Amino acid sequence: MEAVATRNVLNGGNATAPSRPYDPAYDPLHTPTPGQGREYAPTYWIGTAGEPPADDGPITHDIDVDVAIIGSGFTGLTCAIFLAQEYGIKATVLEANRVSWGCSTRNGGQAQCASGRLKRSQWIQRYGLDTALRLHEEVCDGMQTFKNLIKDIDCDPQPGGHLYIAHRDKAMPALEKEAKLLRDVFKYDARIFDADTVRREYVDDKEAAGAMHEPEGIGIHAGKLAFGYLRRARHSAPRCTHRAP
Numbered sequence: 001m002e003a004v005a006t007r008n009v010l011n012g013g014n015a016t017a018p019s020r021p022y023d024p025a026y027d028p029l030h031t032p033t034p035g036q037g038r039e040y041a042p043t044y045w046i047g048t049a050g051e052p053p054a055d056d057g058p059i060t061h062d063i064d065v066d067v068a069i070i071g072s073g074f075t076g077l078t079c080a081i082f083l084a085q086e087y088g089i090k091a092t093v094l095e096a097n098r099v100s101w102g103c104s105t106r107n108g109g110q111a112q113c114a115s116g117r118l119k120r121s122q123w124i125q126r127y128g129l130d131t132a133l134r135l136h137e138e139v140c141d142g143m144q145t146f147k148n149l150i151k152d153i154d155c156d157p158q159p160g161g162h163l164y165i166a167h168r169d170k171a172m173p174a175l176e177k178e179a180k181l182l183r184d185v186f187k188y189d190a191r192i193f194d195a196d197t198v199r200r201e202y203v204d205d206k207e208a209a210g211a212m213h214e215p216e217g218i219g220i221h222a223g224k225l226a227f228g229y230l231r232r233a234r235h236s237a238p239r240c241t242h243r244a245p
């Protein structure tokens with residue numbers, strides 16, 4: 001993929017200011033590039049994360065790099081962190097807009113032991129039991145990596161597991177069956193809560209009929225996490241640029 005209008009986001013003194021306003025009509029499914037120099041989407045995360053950390057500003061001339069990472073979302077920034085940490089590689093992160101301008105500052109902030117939207121019973125149907133068990137191991141491993149990664153990042157972590165809330169009584173038997181599968185086959189301690197427990201212990205959802213609780217799950221502040229990743233990456237990688245066509 002070609003890096004468009006990129007800026008280096010890892011050294012420098014200040015966060016590069018946007019040169020273009022937020023475009024509410026931007027649709028990644030229909031627009032060939034993410035644009036250039038765009039302001040953040042006005043999300044809650046951006047509104048409450050504080051000032052974006054410093055970056056390296058626009059690239060203004062050709063540069064030699066060992067590894068160029070295109071995009072400064074969660075993927076690009078953690079890739080830079082791990083390349084430095086595990087291989088001693090100082091990568092250069094190239095970003096077309098502001099730091100973590102894309103999905104990473106527009107999401108739900110939920111970290112859980114999951115892979116897409118399919119339930120584990122559906123993993124078994126689709127991939128077979130052996131693969132489903134390996135996938136479970138992998139997502140649990142990923143969760144552990146994430147927990148280690150955020151230990152010293154100020155991103156308002158709220159551990160406590162993950163709830164799948166049923167809003168109709170008739171949805172409960174499927175959740176009960178899934179929880180049993182998680183316990184018996186995956187050795188993953190999922191529990192069923194009644195509506196009162198959900199309201200008393202977790203969320204005052206008047207429409208909740210009950211819920212399945214998974215033990216692993218952390219809510220985080222996505223904007224603070226993205227900015228924290230950038231700060232961490234800047235310690236280890238030499239450059240993180242913006243808007244350098």
Ligand SMILES: Cc1cc2nc3c(=O)[nH]c(=O)nc-3n(C[C@H](O)[C@H](O)[C@H](O)COP(=O)(O)OP(=O)(O)OC[C@H]3O[C@@H](n4cnc5c(N)ncnc54)[C@H](O)[C@@H]3O)c2cc1C
Pocket residue numbers: 001002003004005006033034070071072073074075076094095096097098099100101102103104105106107108109110111112
């Ligand atoms: C509404 C919503 C809710 C979500 N909720 C959750 C959730 O609760 N939990 C969860 O785990 N996941 C959630 N996700 C998914 C999660 O946000 C993404 O998987 C994650 O942020 C992807 O990170 P990324 O770094 O791959 O991409 P992005 O964060 O999108 O970053 C890509 C970056 O690359 C830049 N870029 C793109 N092309 C170029 C180019 N050619 N040159 C230079 N720069 C470029 C973009 O400007 C952008 O900043 C949600 C996503 C959405 C949309």
